[in-house]
Amino acid sequence: MIRDESIESYLGRLASGEPTPGGGATGALAVAEGAGLLAMAARFSAAEEDARSSEGLIAACLGLADGDERGFGAVAEAFGLPRDTPEARSRRSAAIQAALSEAVRPPRGIVHAAERALDLAEHVLDAANPNVLSDVGAALGCIRGGLTAAAVTLETNLGPLRDEGLEGIVRTDVDRADRLVARADALLGRVRAAVTG
Numbered sequence: 686m687i688r689d690e691s692i693e694s695y696l697g698r699l700a701s702g703e704p705t706p707g708g709g710a711t712g713a714l715a716v717a718e719g720a721g722l723l724a725m726a727a728r729f730s731a732a733e734e735d736a737r738s739s740e741g742l743i744a745a746c747l748g749l750a751d752g753d754e755r756g757f758g759a760v761a762e763a764f765g766l767p768r769d770t771p772e773a774r775s776r777r778s779a780a781i782q783a784a785l786s787e788a789v790r791p792p793r794g795i796v797h798a799a800e801r802a803l804d805l806a807e808h809v810l811d812a813a814n815p816n817v818l819s820d821v822g823a824a825l826g827c828i829r830g831g832l833t834a835a836a837v838t839l840e841t842n843l844g845p846l847r848d849e850g851l852e853g854i855v856r857t858d859v860d861r862a863d864r865l866v867a868r869a870d871a872l873l874g875r876v877r878a879a880v881t882g
Contacts, residue, residue, distance in 0.1 A: 687714070687754060688747040704761045709753035709792045712834025716799050717746035719827030723802065726817040726824065727809050735809050742805070745798050746831075749791045753838075756788035760842075785846050789855050792842075795835035796862045802828045803868055810872060815879075822876040829869040836862035 687695055687710060699706055724739035763780035767773045806828065810821050836859050843859075846852050 687750045705754045705758045706750070707753075707757055707838075708834045709757060709795070709838040710750040712795050712831040712838065713746045713750035713753060713791065713798075714831075715827045715834065716795060716802055716831035717743045717750070719799075719824040719831065720746065720802050720805070722820045722824035722827065723805050723809055726813060726820045727805075729817045730809060730812050730814045732809060732812055735805055739802070739805055742798055742802055746795070749794045749798065752794070753788075753791035756784070756791055759784040760788045781845060782847055785842055786848060786851060789839060789842050789846070789851065792835040792838040793855065793858045795831055796839075796858045796865070799828050799832045799835070800861070800865055803865060803872065806869075806872055810875060818876055818880050822873055822880070825869050825873045825876065829866055829873070832862045832866050832869065836866075 687706060690698075695706070699711065720739040720742035724736040724743070727733070727735035727739060760781065763777065763784040766777040766780055768777050802824075806821060806825055810818075813821055839855050839859050839862075843852060843855055846855070
C-alpha cells in the first residue's frame with residue numbers, strides 16, 4: 686500500500702514500466718500534501734480545528750491513492766483477458782465495465798476531497814500568519830495539481846465506459862474539477878498579491 690511506502694520506494698514504482706501507481710494515485714497524494722501544508726499553516730495561525738480537518742483529509746487521500754492503484758490494476762487486468770472467442774470477448778467486456786465502474790470512484794473522491802481542501806485553504810488564508818502565506822500558496826498548487834490529475838484520469842476512463850448513468854456522473858465531476866481549478870487559481874492569486882504586498 687502506498688501509505689506504508691517510503692517516498693523513494695513509491696517514486697521508484699511510479700517511474701517503472703508498470704501501469705500502477707499512476708496519475709490518479711499521484712493526484713490523491715498531491716491533495717494530501719496540500720492538506721499537510723494547510724495543517725501546518727493552520728497551526729501557525731492558531732486554527733487548530735482547521736489543522737485537524739486537514740489531517741483528516743490527508744488520511745482520506747492516502748486511502749484514495751491506494752484505492753486508485755487497486756482500481757486501475759483491476760482495469761489493466763480486465764483489458765488483458767482473452768478475447769479469442771465470442772464468449773471470451775463477452776466476459777472480457779463485462780469485466781472491463783465492472784472494473785471501470787470501481788476505478789472511477791477514487792478519482793471522483795479526489796475531486797470531492799480537493800473541494801474540502803479548498804474550503805479549508807480559504808478559511809486558513811483569511812486568518813493566516815503572514816509567515817506561512819507561501820505554504821498556503823504551495824498547498825493550493827498541490828491541490829490544483831491533484832484536481833487536474835483526477836479530471837484527466839476520469840476523462841480517460843470515459844472512453845471505454847458504457848454505463849450512461851455513470852458516464853453522466855463522471856462528466857459532472859470533471860466539470861466540478863475544472864471549476865475548482867479556477868477557484869484554486871483565484872485563491873493562489875490572493876496569496877501572491879498578499880506576499881508581494
